[in-house]
Amino acid sequence: MKFAILTGGGDCPGMNAFIRAVVRSALNLRPATSVWGVIDGWQGLLDSNFRRLTKRDTAGIAHAGGTILGTLRLPELKDNIDMQEAMALNLHDNFFDYLFVIGGNGSLAAANVVNNFIKEKNLNTKILVTSGSIDNDVCNNYGFSNGFYSAIDKSLEMLEWIRDTASAHRRVYLIASMGRDTAYLAFYAGIATGAEYVIRPREEVDWEKLVNLISERDRDTRIIVAEGYEKSIIEIRNILFEIFSKRNIKHEIRTVDMGYFQRGGKAAVKDILQCSWLGYSMVKEAYNNCDSGFYATFSVGHPPAVLTLDFAADSSKSNHADLPDDIIEFALALR
Numbered sequence: 001m002k003f004a005i006l007t008g009g010g011d012c013p014g015m016n017a018f019i020r021a022v023v024r025s026a027l028n029l030r031p032a033t034s035v036w037g038v039i040d041g042w043q044g045l046l047d048s049n050f051r052r053l054t055k056r057d058t059a060g061i062a063h064a065g066g067t068i069l070g071t072l073r074l075p076e077l078k079d080n081i082d083m084q085e086a087m088a089l090n091l092h093d094n095f096f097d098y099l100f101v102i103g104g105n106g107s108l109a110a111a112n113v114v115n116n117f118i119k120e121k122n123l124n125t126k127i128l129v130t131s132g133s134i135d136n137d138v139c140n141n142y143g144f145s146n147g148f149y150s151a152i153d154k155s156l157e158m159l160e161w162i163r164d165t166a167s168a169h170r171r172v173y174l175i176a177s178m179g180r181d182t183a184y185l186a187f188y189a190g191i192a193t194g195a196e197y198v199i200r201p202r203e204e205v206d207w208e209k210l211v212n213l214i215s216e217r218d219r220d221t222r223i224i225v226a227e228g229y230e231k232s233i234i235e236i237r238n239i240l241f242e243i244f245s246k247r248n249i250k251h252e253i254r255t256v257d258m259g260y261f262q263r264g265g266k267a268a269v270k271d272i273l274q275c276s277w278l279g280y281s282m283v284k285e286a287y288n289n290c291d292s293g294f295y296a297t298f299s300v301g302h303p304p305a306v307l308t309l310d311f312a313a314d315s316s317k318s319n320h321a322d323l324p325d326d327i328i329e330f331a332l333a334l335r
């Protein structure tokens with residue numbers, strides 16, 4: 001058999017563990033297989049930029065952040081049928097039996113359209129996809145995205161560092177978090193560190209109430225602002241500052257952005273093991289001639305749930321953008 005591996009969208013910890021697991025399981029279970037990396041994600045598939053991978057290429061990478069294969073953003077792919085067709089033909093013409101993809105919701109959508117073209121034209125390659133995103137916005141009705149826990153670990157560490165200074169100086173910190181349109185990363189990191197407040201996308205914030213909360217605090221206040229919220233941390237600082245001035249509140253306000261630091265660095269053990277298990281399970285399924293599909297994140301040792309790509313890519317069925325109410329109640333109960 002001939003396999004290709006593609007890492008798409010934003011890089012995230014766990015991608016390298018997935019690459020390693022696919023390469024090693026494939027070559028150990030059936031040494032006659034050849035495994036190729038697609039260089040630079042979907043752009044590499046468009047350019048037929050492939051590199052053959054050996055077990056040695058994947059030595060010592062399971063814990064490392066980023067992706068050894070690279071991933072370039074290709075936003076135009078979504079609406080460009082010529083590109084989608086070219087990718088499907090490149091897979092077929094290079095005799096790939098399976099393409100293994102780990103990536104965000106854009107990659108899932110891309111995999112689905114390329115797969116539909118393959119089916120329509122009766123081409124040979126099948127596409128197996130799993131999530132890789134710190135945003136936890138890929139098919140999240142079926143488990144947390146790979147990479148999400150690693151990003152919480154990084155965020156927790158940064159939030160604890162900020163607590164030290166916030167507490168020493170009796171300051172309010174407005175802390176921006178990545179996470180695109182969802183508040184998952186900001187919110188779960190907030191729960192883990194015990195932040196005073198997390199501002200979510202689409203939330204109608206009662207600024208006076210928030211200031212009440214701040215003014216009741218003696219030393220540190222950390223307010224995390226999720227990326228998808230309509231106002232920047234600077235705009236929020238200005239709003240709070242105005243109310244502080246009116247009410248003669250003396251706390252200083254500072255801003256900091258956790259941003260790309262949340263995405264890089266060592267993978268959490270959960271992500272390493274989960275991505276390794278998924279890579280291994282997907283290779284075994286490929287050797288059983290499985291159809292294309294999305295592999296949801298389930299615990300190591302349990303068979304992953306497999307969804308059709310059409311269903312998985314339909315976020316109205318497989319995903320929810322807003323935090324469930326019981327998670328919000330849980331966080332409030334711990335405050």
Ligand code: F6P
Nearest residue numbers: 010073104134135178179180263
């Ligand atoms: O999707 C992951 C993510 O890190 C988001 O949280 C963020 O909005 C985006 O990627 C940033 O992407 P880029 O690296 O292209 O700036």
